[in-house]
Amino acid sequence: MTNKFDEDSRERMLLAYLRGELDEQDVRNLRNEVTDDEEYAERLEHLLLGVPDKGQETPAPFSLTEKQQRAILTRGKWKMRFTNSAFTFVIFFLIGALLLLVNGWVGMWVYKDQFKVTEDIINFTQPGVSTGSSGSQVGLLYGQIQMELREQVGAEQQNVGYVESTNFLWSVRAEPKWANGVRETKLFFRYPTDEAMTREETAYLRTPAWNTMKKLHEGTVSQLAISFDRPMTYVDYIKLISKHIPEYNVDTLWFAVDTGVEAKEREQDGNLLLSAGDVWGYAESRLDYGNAPIQVNGEGDRRAAAYLAEMKYLSEHGRLAREIGRGILSHSDPKVEERYAYLKEKGVRIYGAVVTGPTKELLKLEAEKAITAAFLGKVDWWNWERPAASGTQLNW
Structure with missing residues (x-):
């Protein structure tokens, strides 16, 4: 020294x-x-x-000497290169760390809302279909959610595909992937218009379903979409169905709800038929009722409040609901805010339902005069007695 x-x-x-x-x-x-x-x-x-x-x-x-000068200058150049490389490495490291933090923050922020909105849009616009198990993956500024799509026929849940929702930063899109590439839509609903029609005038909307069910074997179970001549409450619906079928012989999978947009979408010709994407409602088993369990055939106000709360959530996330809705609903605007405003003013009123159970039990509804339309969905062999254990293994 x-x-x-x-x-x-x-x-x-x-x-x-x-x-x-x-x-x-x-x-x-x-x-x-x-x-x-x-x-x-x-x-x-x-x-x-x-x-x-x-x-x-x-x-x-x-x-x-020239050699010594060259050695000194070479040493200086390498020192400068090392300094520049170290500086560049630190800059890229900081940028990478910042991107990871932003990605994690955006991922957590987007994932929760994206998951819930996708789930609600499926459960509210696809009659008879509900979401099941799900998985997700998050990359750099990118995320993907996959949810199983289930359809119940009788007592069994069947896999009918999955919905895929992806996001890049704040840009989100969703698309259902149906088994065999397409969903066979057979569940239609007649919207109760102001134009009064006789049972004879609407018979063609029911007769094919009843005739087919009469020919089916007793050892079968079926799906059935039924429509009523007026909107009603949940309690009114239970009373109507119970007149014909014991509650242990029927499961209600989905309710068609008047959201005010249906009548504006198409010209009212007396028989306004709506199907997946056009009709809105809810799969009651997929609503969030909080920690307390709900009565099987009761607490209509609580069910309505749970559905209204979900619609409010969608309206508060309007941009996300529109982006996801356009992918699931064939590029049409879900108009969530308009539907929610109508429901908040008029209440949750049911005008149709998807039910499932033993075919011959469902056929008893033919006697109900309030039913203006009936469309038969999937039919399967008897499975109404639930097995002690069952399951489905998916490979995505």
């Missing part, structure tokens, strides 16, 4: 060398010292490349 006196002496030696004041022996000694001492060489490099002090003559850099 050198003291201040030695440093001053070495500095004066360098300046004397650059002014050409050293004899030949001192020059050789200095050159050897510069070669062996990297710090000394850096000081010489600084003096060679720097600007001289005011009043001093410009030193003659050619006092060093």
